[in-house]
Amino acid sequence: MTHQVPAVQPEPDMVQLLTPEGQRVEHPDYPLDITDEQIAALYRDLVLVRRIDAEAIALQRQGELGLWASLLGQEAAQVGAGRALKKHDMAFPTYREHGVAWCRGVDPLSLLGLFRGTNLGGFNPHDHNFNMYTIVIGAQTLHATGYAMGVVRDGAVGTGDPDRDTAVLAFFGDGASSQGDVNESFVFAAAGNLPVVFFCQNNQWAISEPVTTQSRVPLYKRASGFGFPGLRIDGNDVLASLAVTRKALDDARNAQGPMLIEAFTYRMNPHTTNDDTRRYRLDSEDETWKLKDPIARVKAYLAREAKIGAEFFTDLEQESKVLAEHIRAGCRALANPSPESAFEHTYVDMPDELREQRDEFAEFVTSIEEEVSA
């Protein structure tokens, strides 16, 4: 076969405000006014989020969870984006945004039911303006877009009132960029000039498929074809993620319409605890990315530049341990739902026929129990 697929284009510039070595750099379009204390707070988020992830992986190994989708390596992208949100903004995650959930104030235990198999999500998106996890790739980008249509209809955009104007943040992956739904969400968002920011974590992989299977040009470029701006950031730089997402959300609230942010990052772990990276990627790739670790650079910055005392770090270690214990104990305490609960919540108004199925089932369960105990 003579047909040649041209090489992928070289990496474009990306917004970076903190180098892998922990040096602050300035960006003309994205100045970030931030104190060392605030950077330390982000560092705390990063560390705790990584701890949540590590505990969940351990719990999966111990059989307490059926599965876990690790965010290792993507903490900066998520914490930056998560901290850029205002309280009344709304976020629509995939199944990997544990870091965003943390920033929204969602108890990590709320995320575990899904992976433990005790529920399918089960929390109220309105409690923290953080939607439940969505597993069907890309579907949530349309939900985010529709929510933004609602925001516009509520008159909650472009009023100039900071407590009223609302933006929506939609997460998706590099693989998801190929789905019809994601592209349709771009169509609807652009046509309606909606207050939704699309945040693509390009972690280089969709399970075993490298991003080049999806696209041979950088993903952030996709936006321009739909008529809104796109931009690549260093996804391992929490400051870049914070600054750029904050600006994009501000613009959205100010009726400037949608934007696409591509956070260039790396999935340092397998896709999920079920996956085996040895079949499709080289260790050397992992090694390269370890040098760009999103947490190490903040630590280096704080150690060198900031006057954050040692106490902060010991406190954080302590806090991390408490959090870990909360997760471990809490996870084990997540009880199995009762069999009858399978019949609840398929409908608000349960049809009689389903009620009969439930009653028959309950009767049957009782009869079996009686048989067993007899």
Place this chain on the structure above:
Amino acid sequence: MTHQVPAVQPEPDMVQLLTPEGQRVEHPDYPLDITDEQIAALYRDLVLVRRIDAEAIALQRQGELGLWASLLGQEAAQVGAGRALKKHDMAFPTYREHGVAWCRGVDPLSLLGLFRGTNLGGFNPHDHNFNMYTIVIGAQTLHATGYAMGVVRDGAVGTGDPDRDTAVLAFFGDGASSQGDVNESFVFAAAGNLPVVFFCQNNQWAISEPVTTQSRVPLYKRASGFGFPGLRIDGNDVLASLAVTRKALDDARNAQGPMLIEAFTYRMNPHTTNDDTRRYRLDSEDETWKLKDPIARVKAYLAREAKIGAEFFTDLEQESKVLAEHIRAGCRALANPSPESAFEHTYVDMPDELREQRDEFAEFVTSIEEEVSA
């Protein structure tokens, strides 16, 4: 509601080689070496294609067709693209590409069965390398892309052998640009660097929805975000359509990958014979576009510049009449299929259970006939 949707961007440059007044203009990237005889041949196509359309509309009014989707105003886009194809290239139309069908050598009668209700397409795409009409908006762009995957696998691209190298041309409308399928076809085509040219006839309307409902930026721009070139042409200029499509197909055959052509044109008639434009657009819009008629400009050119004798025009009129008669007589002669034929061709290998349904049905039909004649 304070939210404002920004105005649509102004029209970008578009490739034009023949002005509405019938003046040839040069374009640096798209030189077109064409004789007056060849332009006259295109004129013949345009005139005959418009005649096919007019006859079909008349047949619909007379009750011979259930419906017709008129191409009035889009003849130049279609004839230019149709004539740019090589015999062994493959075209995937929507339901409106009567002009392309004509250029492929498809008997117009083959198109009528669908609209008459005597079949659902019913011709062999391989006879003229022209696929059957596709009604589900956008679906055919993926078929074209898959066909191009097959072309690549057959080693029929980039060999330098003009009889071997093959391109695929996928048609769709401005409305279709919003469908997930169309955008997924862009993903697959770009990722595989496939020999497929996407030809979007932006006729300004999707039934009652103006193109601004779909996009506030020109549609040709969509391509760049996926990593391949896009270009707008004057869709009412048959020379621009020919030159640009020819070049794009050449590039595709030479393994240069996909391209998107947006033919800026106008649906001068209602969406179909069922539609009523008075509910949603102004007569004045129609009037503006009449000045850009795709046929008038070629006629003006031929009349002024070319030494095409009067005989050509009288011959063409005669040919048009013969064609019209062929369509009228042929359409009326398109017989109703036999009721039993409804059971054919759902499966290659008809299941017994369907065979039983067919036999029961046949028995039933006979019994009714006997009853009636008794």
Place this chain on the structure above:
Amino acid sequence: MSEHPGERPLTMAKALNEGLRKAMEDDPKVLIMGEDVGKLGGVFRVTDGLQKDFGEDRVIDTPLAESGIIGTAVGLAIRGYRPVCEIQFDGFVFPGFDQIVSQVAKMYNRSAGLVKMPITIRIPFGGGIGAVEHHSESPEAYFAHTAGLKVVACSNPSDAYWMIQQSIASDDPIVFFEPKRRYHAAKSAVEAEAYPLHQARVVRPGSDLTVLAYGPMVAMALESAAAAAEDGRELEVIDLRSISPLDMPTVIESVQRTGRLIVVHEAPRSFGVGAEIAARVQEQAFYSLEAPVLRVSGFDTVYPPSRLENEWLPNIDRILDAVDQSLGY
């Protein structure tokens, strides 16, 4: 404010239009969205005039993308709206199928009852209008098999008027099938009160055999019953109205009286709605049945070219033939 339409006889299209108008007036969170629902009023004019009166924010001409229509409706519902999505024709619901089956139907469950999806998906369905491919299908069984959805079909103007309002008011998502060939058929007046949404209705009492139909086939069943009456056979006709959930008590009560049941629908026979009804009736009224439940339906083929649809679709002759068969047991 729109009033109950009173004694005025309405077409089904107009009754739906007035029902939608009433729902929009009653609740500012009700939105209409779809292709061509605005200025055009939809290809069947069901939303005629609504955009003019309620504005472009409440009657939304969407981009041409069904997954987008349903997916954004999900987001609107999360934000507190009650979207009414129009799918232009039956055959075009499938690009939106994933959002319907995996999101609309499941969100309430996923959230353990915390997020409701009060979405109505209107689908003009069925054949008999001489249309081209994809414009005459009856996809109701796909939705009825999907837990989390409810599915209804109206058959006359009064039901259309009331059922669309009840569906919009429902906190469960409802796929609302409208028999397109009846849109502009007989006019009739709207009843003074709504009948329960998920209840079937005996529309002609009879003692010899029960005929069950919904949507476009109710009129056909009634005509068949009238023809059968001339031969002295009294058919009971039930308009199912709700396909999911099924109102089995009404059906079983009838079958216990008549001992015989024929289900009529346009959709292909196999794995269709008739199968479920047959399965339940033989489960629940095993000893009452004097003949097997029979199905008169579309055949297990692709919907044929329109010149064949009258033969392919259930018609009076085929229903009466099945009546003969059933009574022959």
Place this chain on the structure above:
Amino acid sequence: MSEHPGERPLTMAKALNEGLRKAMEDDPKVLIMGEDVGKLGGVFRVTDGLQKDFGEDRVIDTPLAESGIIGTAVGLAIRGYRPVCEIQFDGFVFPGFDQIVSQVAKMYNRSAGLVKMPITIRIPFGGGIGAVEHHSESPEAYFAHTAGLKVVACSNPSDAYWMIQQSIASDDPIVFFEPKRRYHAAKSAVEAEAYPLHQARVVRPGSDLTVLAYGPMVAMALESAAAAAEDGRELEVIDLRSISPLDMPTVIESVQRTGRLIVVHEAPRSFGVGAEIAARVQEQAFYSLEAPVLRVSGFDTVYPPSRLENEWLPNIDRILDAVDQSLGY
């Protein structure tokens, strides 16, 4: 060249792998396409090693888009290829539903028999593996209700090996369901010859009652029959194998002998495969039935969180309970 695997006991995943390999060797037009089917060999390793041996042009890691996978397969088929599309999990077939229902199923008919669609759509289906949402569903009824498609389900390694090859060789499009919880269950040897693809098989003869199952529920039915035998009840177990078309002669013959039938499937009960079988059996064997056809199935709810799946899914207790019920008539 891959040979018939002979006496070697294989898992179902391996049997499928060898069947695919054989099909690719036999016909250079056979392609495999899907998400992660290449280097990874699919998330269940069913395509393990095939890309290495047949190259990236024949084992294609596609972009992550199911409509794109099916839609490009249609184009490949028009160009003369025989694509085998892998859908990663049951719940992810829906974004491709439109292309399956409106294109794959209809193209042969649309072309009046001139364009064939020899496409195989492989779907790992069913529950019992402790997975998260969308990974345990049984969507077979949607496809069985779609004219133009054929639908099969394998239940053991030998059938897996043969049926995948027969499906790929079929000129009709086939939706091929693989019971994922059996992929790595018991190993067994591949039979010397293929059994007809669309024929059901009596896998345990019996005289008291017929149990009909397919895919993952065949093993459950056999276990139930073994348990019932201890109580002196002889259940006949039929592995349906083909869901559309249904092999009714085999089913009817059995029911005429036993007088009783239970259908078992994981999918929700209403409007499922069991309904069609019940409807046909009461039509075709009305006087043979000594009890109504009963269904043991998933309930009409969203698939529950995995900690509940063992209760929710049909199990031996529920099957035996239905046996009691049926014999009690």
